[in-house]
Amino acid sequence: MIAVFRNRNFSLLWAAGLISMTGNWMLIVALPFYVYDLTGSALATSGLLMAMIIPGLLFSSVAGVFVDRWDRRRTMIVVSLLQALIIPVLLLVKSPEMVWLVYVVAFIEAALGRFFMPAENALLPNLVGEEMLVPANSLNALNDNLARIIGPAIGGVLLGLSGFTSVILFDAASYVVAALLILLIAAPAVVKKTAESQTVSQAREKFAEVWRELVDGLKLVGANRVLTATFIVAGIAMLGDAILSAVLVVFVKDDMALSAVEFGWMMTARGLGGLIGALIIAQFGRKFAISSLVTGGLILSGIIILAVVTFPSLVVVLVLLVVAGLPLMAWIVSLQTIFQQATSDEYRGRIFGTFGTVSALLMIFGAALGGGATDFLGATVLITAAAIITIIAGVLSLLLMTQPVKKMELAMAAEVGDL
Secondary structure, rough: OHHHHHHHHHHHHHHHHHHHHHHHHHHHHHHHHHHHHHHHOOHHHHHHHHHHHHHHHHHHHHHHHOOOOOHHHHHHHHHHHHHHHHHHHHOOOOOHHHHHHHHHHHHHHHHHOOOOHHHHHHHHHOOHHHHHHHHHHHHHHHHHHHHHHHHHHHHHHHHHHHHHHHHHHHHHHHHHHEEEEEEEOOOOOOOOOHHHHHHHHHHHHHHHHHHHHHHHHHHHHHHHHHHHHHHHHHHHHHHHHHHHHHHHHHHHHHOOOOOOOHHHHHHHHHHHHHHHHHHHHHHHHHHOOOHHHHHHHHHHHHHHHHHHHHHHHHHHHHHHHHHHHHHHHHHHHHHHHHHHOOOOOHHHHHHHHHHHHHHHHHHHHHHHEEEEEEHOOOOOHHHHHHHHHHHHHHHHHHHHHHHHHHHHHHHHHHHHHHH
């Protein structure tokens, strides 16, 4: 795997991605804390989460249409520079009346990121040989986990010790450095020659297709008992996670009386736990029934969230967040695997696309619900509710998924035996 780094172009792309995502995670930690400090409103803070989610819902499918027709290296450079230009606009936000500008900047920055990711993934095969594609993709995926660990810690420390301005300048600088590294990549331009009007027309068709595929995907889900059960369980779990994400900053600041520095440590612990959990599940997950991993993972995740509320001590919470990575990865990876196993190859993309759209809608709803209710009920009540919702999802997985998934696995084993 290390041999891939001998490829200069890949090393530049990998470093650019790591630096860019680290800066992004710094902002993800610092910006909600800053908005809540400024407004004192959980709803205003959850609005930031919604502004970051909506671009994925709107642009994920159409971005690829343009990326396939533009020079990918140039696209990544332009996107990075535009992000570097838009982020400093946040420095104008000095009062609650200006918080709307935060939502605009967050929306634009996230929308631009939707063009960066497919361009990066599409460029990668042109930089490494076929024999190095798997390790290269693995190392590229590692970037996000490393950024989740490094970025929050730096963002929290900068916000706590140097103020919001330092975070913004550091994040903007990370995009500039990423653009410069990508500029040094020597890669042939791979551009599909298409008239601009035709490209725009195809993008419009793709946008409309998202909703058609959503309806078609839901029909497929309704006709498959395993998929129906999995969608119900996953949807409830995502709703609980959305509520938790929307009110976590409020809980840390008001109920735990902690600063942005400690919040950064908590997000780092969460990222570290996710990395460790993924490695453990990859190594030992096959020893357990997949439906048991979903049930156990969700119930344990809910219990750990309850423990965080019950014992709101920084040291205890840091340990719990690291430990939480294992059950979290257990149910996330297992649900993804069930989707893959329960769907024939020609429909998998549609099912994952449908789930992605449904998840985004649930995240938006959960963020709005959590943010709006927290101002009246308090963060502790809402996080407790998120924990209970997660446990309910685990219980439902036991009741709804165990037998259908077991039958599916037996059927698959019989097919393999026949072959």
